[in-house]
Amino acid sequence: MSEVIVLYEGYSAMSGADQMSANCSCTLIKGVNNIIVDTMTAWDSEKILTALEKHDVRPENINYVVSTHGHSDHIGNNNLFRMAKHIVGFSISFQDQYFMHPFDKGEEFGINSSVKVIPTPGHTLSDVTVLVKTKENGIVALTGDLFEKLEDIEKPSIWSEAGSEDPVQQMRNRSKVADLADWIVPGHGPKFQVTKEIRESLRKHKGNCS
Known part of the structure; x- marks a missing residue:
């Protein structure tokens, strides 16, 4: 089993007629492999380092970086983690080596027995979601912008x-x-x-688009 620790909660709000304030959720997964999911903007490196230190994790202790998609608020500090394998959307790499994986055919990528990355296109055509088996909370999905926030269900x-x-x-x-x-x-x-109500609501919306 792995532990999911939300280092920072994402947010988004209009701050003007044509301007938005936003940053993504940044999450640490501790377990057989240490994984960081979505590394915020390029101005947040000190925030991430401070948060990791509170959990006794240093950048070199991170085995995988997963960016749920390639937008700038989700990849801003990937370069802090140079010992890690990087998954950015459908792309898997380490240094200058790229590893082919058929996300585009719907195939999941298993990191270990409790963490896997599945393709969930929509927000972008190469979005992924990380599914984590945990002891306390069952299956936790780190979805990036597949879900913006709870309110977007209704x-x-x-x-x-x-x-x-x-x-x-x-x-x-x-x-x-x-x-x-x-x-x-x-x-x-x-x-x-x-909840059951959330699942039913999403099925209804899915049915309306079929």
């Missing part, structure tokens, strides 16, 4: 207006992940528990 315009390269796939993958997970860490809001 108000889908939140995620669609945040940008979606394929809204139909995004609706389907939102429902798929909710059916798999007990908790979700969304891209721009606090962790939330997946």
